[in-house]
Amino acid sequence: MVFAAGLLMAQAVMPFTEPALTESVDPCAAFDVPVAEGKRIPGQKFSALDLATIADIGRSDPNESQPPFGLSPDGTRIAFVVRRANPQANAFCHKLLMMPMDREGAPPRELDRGGAFIRDTFQLRNFPAIAAGYAKVTTPKWSPDGRRVAFFKQEHGLTQIWLVDADGTKRARRLSDLPDNVEDFVWAPDGSAIVAAIRPALRKAAVQIADEARSGFVFDDRFSPQFADRPLPNGPIPVAYKTVGLDGSARDATPSEAALLMGSKRVTGDQSIPAGARGFSPARSGAAAWIESKNSSRLIAPTRIVLRLADGSTRQCSAAACDGARHLWWSASGHELYVLQKTGWGQSQTTLMRWPLDAAVPIRVILTEDALIGCVMQSSQLVCAREGPTRPRRLVAINPATGAEREIYDPNPNWQSMQLGTVQRLRFRNAYGVESYSDLVLPPGHKPGEKHPLVVVQYGSDGFLRGGTGDEVPVQVLAAKRFAVLSFSRPDFPAWVMEASTEAELRRRNRTDWLDRRSVQSSLEIAVAKAIATGAVDKDRMGISGFSDGTSTTQWALINSSLFKVASLGACCEDMMAYPLGAGPYFERFGREMGYRFFEDDAPAFWKPMSLVLNADRVGAPILIQTGDSEYEAGLDVVSAFRKRGKAIELIVLDNEPHFKWQPAHRLAIYERVVDWFSYWLKHEMDCSVAKQGQYGRWGAMRGAPGKDQLRCD
Numbered sequence: 238m239v240f241a242a243g244l245l246m247a248q249a250v251m252p253f254t255e256p257a258l259t260e261s262v263d264p265c266a267a268f269d270v271p272v273a274e275g276k277r278i279p280g281q282k283f284s285a286l287d288l289a290t291i292a293d294i295g296r297s298d299p300n301e302s303q304p305p306f307g308l309s310p311d312g313t314r315i316a317f318v319v320r321r322a323n324p325q326a327n328a329f330c331h332k333l334l335m336m337p338m339d340r341e342g343a344p345p346r347e348l349d350r351g352g353a354f355i356r357d358t359f360q361l362r363n364f365p366a367i368a369a370g371y372a373k374v375t376t377p378k379w380s381p382d383g384r385r386v387a388f389f390k391q392e393h394g395l396t397q398i399w400l401v402d403a404d405g406t407k408r409a410r411r412l413s414d415l416p417d418n419v420e421d422f423v424w425a426p427d428g429s430a431i432v433a434a435i436r437p438a439l440r441k442a443a444v445q446i447a448d449e450a451r452s453g454f455v456f457d458d459r460f461s462p463q464f465a466d467r468p469l470p471n472g473p474i475p476v477a478y479k480t481v482g483l484d485g486s487a488r489d490a491t492p493s494e495a496a497l498l499m500g501s502k503r504v505t506g507d508q509s510i511p512a513g514a515r516g517f518s519p520a521r522s523g524a525a526a527w528i529e530s531k532n533s534s535r536l537i538a539p540t541r542i543v544l545r546l547a548d549g550s551t552r553q554c555s556a557a558a559c560d561g562a563r564h565l566w567w568s569a570s571g572h573e574l575y576v577l578q579k580t581g582w583g584q585s586q587t588t589l590m591r592w593p594l595d596a597a598v599p600i601r602v603i604l605t606e607d608a609l610i611g612c613v614m615q616s617s618q619l620v621c622a623r624e625g626p627t628r629p630r631r632l633v634a635i636n637p638a639t640g641a642e643r644e645i646y647d648p649n650p651n652w653q654s655m656q657l658g659t660v661q662r663l664r665f666r667n668a669y670g671v672e673s674y675s676d677l678v679l680p681p682g683h684k685p686g687e688k689h690p691l692v693v694v695q696y697g698s699d700g701f702l703r704g705g706t707g708d709e710v711p712v713q714v715l716a717a718k719r720f721a722v723l724s725f726s727r728p729d730f731p732a733w734v735m736e737a738s739t740e741a742e743l744r745r746r747n748r749t750d751w752l753d754r755r756s757v758q759s760s761l762e763i764a765v766a767k768a769i770a771t772g773a774v775d776k777d778r779m780g781i782s783g784f785s786d787g788t789s790t791t792q793w794a795l796i797n798s799s800l801f802k803v804a805s806l807g808a809c810c811e812d813m814m815a816y817p818l819g820a821g822p823y824f825e826r827f828g829r830e831m832g833y834r835f836f837e838d839d840a841p842a843f844w845k846p847m848s849l850v851l852n853a854d855r856v857g858a859p860i861l862i863q864t865g866d867s868e869y870e871a872g873l874d875v876v877s878a879f880r881k882r883g884k885a886i887e888l889i890v891l892d893n894e895p896h897f898k899w900q901p902a903h904r905l906a907i908y909e910r911v912v913d914w915f916s917y918w919l920k921h922e923m924d925c926s927v928a929k930q931g932q933y934g935r936w937g938a939m940r941g942a943p944g945k946d947q948l949r950c951d
Contacts, residue, residue, distance in 0.1 A: 238254050246602045248737070256875070258480035259548045262326050262687040263330075263351075264321075264323040264326045264328040264329055264330040265321075265323075265330035265331075265332065265350050265655075267323055267918075268290075268292075268321055268323075268330055269326070277698070281656075282656070282712050282717045283655055283656060283657065283681075283714060283717040283887050284714065284717070285711055285714050285895075285905055285908035285909050285912065286324070286905065287655070287714075288703065288704070288711045288713065288714055288769075288908065289322055289324055289901065289904050289908060290322055290323070290324070291321070291322075291629055291630075291649060291703075292319050292321045292630075292648035293319070293320045293321070293372070293373045293630065293632075293648070293650050293820075294306065294317050294318070294319055294320070294610060294622055294630055294632065294648060295372070295610065295622055296357075296371050296372050296374055296628070297371065297372065297703065297708055298371065298393065298697075298700070298703075298706070298708070299608035299610060299624060299697075299699045299700025299701065300487075300610075301563065301610060301611075302374040302610060302611050303374050303376055303541050303611055304374075304376050304611035304612070304613050304620075304622075305317060305318070305374050305375070305376065305610070305622055305850040306376065306611070306620070306622070306632060307376050307377035307378050307379055307386070308338075308410055308613060308615050308620065309379045309403070310379055310381060310382070310383050311381045311383060312338065312615045312616050313336075313337060313338055313339060314335055314336065314337055314338060314379075314383070314403065315336060315338055315620070315632070315645060315646075316333065316334065316335045316348070316372055316377040316379070316386050316388075316403075317333075317334055317377065317632065317646075318331055318332065318334070318375060318377065318388065319331070319332045319334055319648045320335050320354075320372065320586065322901035322904065323901055324901040324902045324904065324910075325902075326900040326901075327900055327901055327902040328353075328354075328901065329353075329354045329389075329901065330350070331350060331351060331352050331354075331618065332347055332349070332350045332625065332796055333347070333348045333349040333350070333377065333386070333388055333401065333404070334346065334347055334348065334646075335348050335386065335403060336439045336645070336646060337364070338615075338620075338634070338645065341407055341643055341644065341645075345646060346405050347405075348386065348401045348403070349388070349390070349399065349408075349409035349518050349723060350411065351390070351392075352391050352392060353365070353391040353392065353394075354372065354389040354391070354899060355372060355373045355375065355389060355391045355396055356368045356369055356370065356371070356372070356373060356899060357369045357371055357372060357373040357374070358373075358420075362761055362823060362824065362827060363458055363471055363472065363823050364461065364464075364469050364470070364471065365470060365471070365472065365473065366436070366439055366470060366474060367464075367894065367895075368895060369896075369897055370865075370895045370896060370897030370898050370899035371893065371897050371899070373389070373396075374390060374611070375389040378422070378423065378424060378782075378916075379403070379424075379426060380424055380428045381427065381428040382428055383403065383548050384402065384403055384551075385400055385402055385403060385428075386400070386401050386403055387399070387400050387412065387422065387424065387431055388401070389419065389934070389935055390409075390411070392411075393652040393824045395415075395416075395417075395418060396418040396419055396420075397411055397412070397413045397414065397415065398411075398412045398413040398419055398422050398431055398433060398481065399412060401412050402485070403624060405690070408740075411485075411620075412431065412483070412485055413431075413433060413481045413485065413487065414485060414487070415435055415479060415481075415487060416434065416437070416440065417434065417435040417436060417437050417439070417440055418436075418610050419433045419434065419435055419460040420434045420436065420476070421433070421434040421498055422434065422498070423497045425480070425494065425497070426497075429482070429483065430480050430481060430482050430483065430494075430872065431480070431481050432478055432479070432480050432481075432494045432497050432498055433478065433479045433480075433481055433487075433666065434476050434478055434498050435476070435477050435478075435479060436474050436475070436476055436477065436873070437477055438470075438474045438475055438477075439470050439474055441472070442471075443470065446467060446468050446469075446470070446661065449468070450467065454467060454468055456822070457822065458471065458821070458822055458823040459471045460821045461819075461820055461821035461823070461824070462818070462819050462820075462821060462870065463664075463819040463820065463867055463868040463869075463870055463871055464867060465702070467942060470532070471781065473777055477489075478494065478498060479492035479598055479919070480494050480497035480737075481885050492641065503578065510527070511527065511529070511543075513529050513530065514527035514528070514529055514543075515527060515528040515529065515540075516528045516562070516565050518563060518565040518566060518567060518574075519567075520567040520571040520572045520574075521567070522547050522570075522571035522572070523547035524544065524545060524546050524547050524567075524571060525544075525545045526542065526543065526544050526545070526565050526567075526574050526596070527542075527545075527565070528540050528541070528543075528562045529541060529543055531555065535735070535736060535737070535738055536737050536739060536740060536742075536743055537730075537735050537737075537743070538735075538737055538950075539560045539676075540559075540560055540561065540562060541553050541554055541555040541559055541560070542554045542559045542562050542565070542574075542576060542592070542735060542769055544574065544592070544594070546594065554592070554598050554599060554688040555723065556598065557600070558599070559576075559578075559598070560578075560580070560583055561578040561579040561580050561600065562576050562577070562578040563577050563578055563579060564576070564577040564612060565577075565885075566614035566619070566637075567614075567636075568617075569616060569617065569718060572593065572594055573591050573592065573593050573594070573638075574591070574592040574594075574599075575589065575590070575591050575592075575614065575619065575637045576588075576589070576590040576591075576592060576599055577589055577609060577612060577619075578590065580604075581604070581606075582664045582672050582674055583671075583673055583726070583728065583729065584660075584729075585664075585674040585698075585699070586604055586605065587604075587606075587608060587609050588603065588604050588605075589599060589601075589602045589603045589606060589609075589619070589635065589637060589640065590602060591637060591638060598648075601641040602637060602638070602640045603635070603898065605781040606625065606626065607623055607624060607625040607626075608624050608625075608699055608700035609622070609623055609698070609908055610622040610623070610624070610630070610633075610700075612713065614637070617636065617637075617638075618634040618635065618636060618637070619634070619636075619637045620632070620633070620634050620635075620645070621635065621637045621946055624700045624701040625700070625701065625894070626660040626676060626700075626701065626702050627657050627658075627660060627701075627702070627713075627762070628652060628653070628701065628893050629648075629649050629652060629701045629703075630645060630648070631644060631645075631648065631699075632644070632645040632646045633645060637780070643667065644787050656681040656682075656717070657681060657713050657716070657912070658678040658679050658680050658681055658683075658712075658713055658716030658717070658722070659678070659681075659683065660676050660677070660678050660702065661676065661678075661679070661771070662674060662675075662676055662677075663675045663676070663677060663764055663767045663768065665760075665763050665764070665767060667728055667756060667759035667760040668759040669731040669732070669755075669759060670731075671728040671730070671731055671732075671756060671760070672728070672729075673723060673726070673728040673760040673763070673764070674698065674726055675698055675723055675725045675726055675760075675764040675767075676698045676702060676720040676723075676724040676726075677721065677722070677723055677724075677767075677768050677769075677773075678702065678713070678718065678721065678723075678724060679714050679721055679769065679850070680716045680717065680719045680720065680721070681716075681717065681772055681845065682717065683773060685772070686772070687773065688772070688773060688774060688775040689719055689721040689773060689774060689775060689776045689778065690721070690722045690774075690775055690778035690780070690915070690919040690920055691720065691722070691723055691765070691768060691775070691778070691780070692720050692721075692723070692779075692780050692781070692782060692915050692919075693722075693723045693725050693761070693765070693779070693780070693781040693782060693788030693801075694712055694715075694717055694721050694722055694723065694724050694782055695727065695781075695782065695784065695786075695790060695791075696708045696725060696726065696727040696783070696784075696785075696786050696787040697726050697727070697785050698724040698725065698726035699726070700839045702724050704908070705782065705784065705787070706784055706785060706786075706787060707784035707785060707808075707896075707897055707898070708789075708897075708904070709782070709784055709807045709808045709863065709898070709907050709908070709911060710782040710908075710911050711908045711911075711912065712724060714908060714912055715912060715915070718912060718916060718920075718951070719920075720915065720919075721768065721773055721774050723764060723768050724763065725760075725761060725764055726758070727790065728757060728760045729788075730753060730756070730760075731752060731756050732746065732752070733746060733752070734746040734747050734752065734753065739910075741830060741831065744829075744830075744831035744832070745831050745832050747831075748831055748832035748833065750834065751793075751846055751847060754789065754790070754793045754846075754847065757793070758790070758793050758794060758797060758798070760877050760894060761794060762798065762800070765779070765800060778802065778919045778920075779796055779800055779801050779802060779919075780801055780802060780803040780804060780805070780915050780918065780919055781795075781800075781801040781803075781804050781805075781856075782805040782806070782807075782911065783804070783805075783806055783807070783842060784807030784808055784926070785807070785808055785896065787807075788806050788807070788808050788809060788811065789811045789847075790811060791804050791806060792810060792811060792812075792847060792848075792849055793846070793847060795849070795856045795858055795860075796846065796847070796848075796849070796852045796855070797846065798855060801858055802858055802918065802919065803858050803859050803860075803914070803915060803918040803919060804858050804861070804913070805858070805859045805860070805861045805862075805863070805911050805914055806860060806861065806862045806863070806864070806872075807862075807863060807864065807898075807907075808862075808864050808865075808868060808871070808896060809862045809864060809869075809871065809872030809875055809876075809888075810849055810871065810872045810875045811833075811847065812844070812845040812847070812848050812849060812850050812852070812872075812874060812875055813835070813840055813841070813843075813850060813874075813876040814850065814874045815870060815871050815872060815873050815875070816871050816874075817833070817835045818870075819868065819870045819871040820871070827866075834842075835884060836873050837905050849875045849879075850874050850875055850878045853875075853878040853879050853881075853882050853884060854882060856879075857884070857886070857940060857941070858885075859884075859885035859886065859914075859941065860879070860884075860885070860886045860887075860890065861886075861889070861910070861911065861914045862886070862887065862888045863885050863889040863891065863907050863910065863911070864874070864889070864890065864891065864894075865887070865890070865891050865893075865894030865895055865896065865898060866890050866891060866892055866893065866894060867894060867895050867896070868895075868896060869888065869890045872888070876888050883940050884940065885936075885939035885941055885942070887936070887939075889910065891906075891907075909924075910932070911934065913929070916951060917933070917936055917942075917943070918943075919947075920951075921943045921947045921948050921949065922948070922949055922951040923948055923949075923950060923951065924950070924951060925950035925951075942945050
């Protein structure tokens with residue numbers, strides 16, 4: 238999925254600071270309560286705090302990632318980090334746990350706790366290292382002899398390698414003491430050292446920028462004002478490799494040691510990797526399998542699975558049933574290939590298949606709407622993190638031959654006792670022929686004939702339905718407040734766009750007459766119509782929320798339809814002035830190359846269908862914006878245009894936050910405020926606690942606000 242260019246704004250690595258936290262505060266203390274004491278009171282409503290303090294293993298979204306767990310060399314034990322937000326402390330509880338794989342129900346052993354939240358980094362346009370708001374997926378790694386576990390831990394702003402004995406008899410200790418964040422590591426084959434990947438060039442670039450400050454900065458492609466008021470490290474940043482001994486000593490890694498982390502594959506002869514192959518998987522028998530595109534001239538195209546047998550002959554599965562393969566593994570015998578794929582309507586389902594070498598095509602083992610994440614084949618079982626629409630992530634082991642599943646560990650054991658809304662999947666094609674789907678969530682105890690106000694949450698509807706993309710609009714909290722929730726999954730691109738051969742061409746086609754926005758709007762309108770057709774939705778009380786690409790969808794919907802009476806945004810906005818200025822000069826050129834018009838004479842005509850600034854007079858829906866201090870400037874033109882016209886709009890700026898917000902206190906505040914906002918405008922309900930009087934005073938002064946005689950306390 239290609240996000241709205243420039244709306245994927247995050248905080249640059251360089252200016253990152255942690256929120257203050259008293260050293261004596263243990264974020265885990267609030268959660269050190271036996272499960273039996275933590276059970277909910279019967280009939281107690283699901284709350285924003287319940288969702289904000291959910292326990293996670295890996296990232297908090299269902300996107301594919303590396304394994305968030307590590308298996309011991311003999312496959313008998315599993316280690317993983319459980320993360321839980323503590324909004325009161327504005328910090329996270331991290332616990333490194335270890336448990337046996339073969340004793341179901343056995344409690345895990347805590348090997349370590351503590352450390353700050355480790356944010357992932359990613360490349361954005363010409364900036365090589367942007368700090369995201371979502372968690373870096375950290376895989377604990379066992380020593381070759383299975384006696385120790387190495388893991389990431391961050392203290393004082395630096396992520397380093399820590400080491401702990403697997404038997405838990407000694408306290409964990411910091412192994413590496415490098416001046417840069419360790420980004421990846423691997424054990425040496427003999428277990429005598431660990432090879433670490435770092436990027437010292439980032440630190441050196443920051444020093445050079447600080448030196449440049451003495452004489453002033455040239456405003457050039459290194460600037461992106463919403464990230465920082467100074468240049469950012471720019472261009473290629475090479476990775477360096479260090480070998481750290483078990484005594485903590487460090488030296489430059491040898492080429493053979495660095496190769497352990499560089500992903501080099503020693504393959505020769507029949508085990509060579511074909512050009513264009515993805516997910517290449519060799520078997521001990523000499524066979525191999527891979528995934529390849531059916532049309533190499535296209536950027537995005539259906540795929541097939543290819544088998545190459547030990548005798549050199551090949552076999553392909555080019556049927557639609559084999560499209561969407563993501564991962565390949567071989568059985569221990571090498572006689573069966575296992576395939577994990579995204580499939581079904583709009584690729585909304587996950588399938589596990591097995592392909593015996595004597596069979597013509599793969600055989601389906603399981604088909605589910607759950608997400609299976611970070612899977613690892615261990616002997617005769619597939620170990621995965623699994624989550625479904627109404628159940629958060631847990632660790633499971635699946636028999637790849639039969640599909641039988643057993644639970645390894647559930648970090649939220651009381652979840653199933655909670656009263657949750659029901660989920661109904663809606664499937665349809667939009668006006669451009671694109672397969673689309675959404676999930677309709679109805680309140681707990683919904684009865685036929687009841688009609689509820691509707692809130693649209695965007696823009697993916699996979700895995701656990703938490704808070705939409707960005708995790709800002711709490712689905713089940715709204716359901717507990719008697720809202721119907723439409724969890725809307727934006728469709729893939731129209732067929733003409735999918736024919737593009739390069740990313741640049743794809744972006745240009747998407748923005749030709751705003752084609753992608755029109756396609757998404759078509760899917761949105763059909764999804765809403767289907768939700769209304771169930772009889773459970775009040776069509777006169779509907780609101781929409783959006784974040785990132787969902788912000789663009791919300792803008793388009795408010796301007797080009799009259800469906801929604803109120804809106805909430807997690808970022809603002811894709812528009813004609815503040816948007817490119819905040820993103821910086823490099824993005825201005827980048828945007829023009831994909832078809833945007835910025836400051837040209839014809840820019841107003843280009844932006845008319847999309848711009849909230851140009852359409853401020855015709856948009857009547859009150860808009861709440863909750864955005865980070867790293868990007869609020871991108872929406873100031875919209876806020877000013879609406880305020881000048883007396884329109885209902887509120888901008889909340891959250892301190893030290895990138896695009897995807899990460900601080901627990903902010904997450905809870907966002908949850909509560911967005912629920913209050915929709916309750917106020919669609920249900921005329923308010924939280925009458927003294928702490929929120931100022932909020933309702935502001936909202937009550939807005940144009941179109943309900944009168945005091947129309948409001949009631951909830």
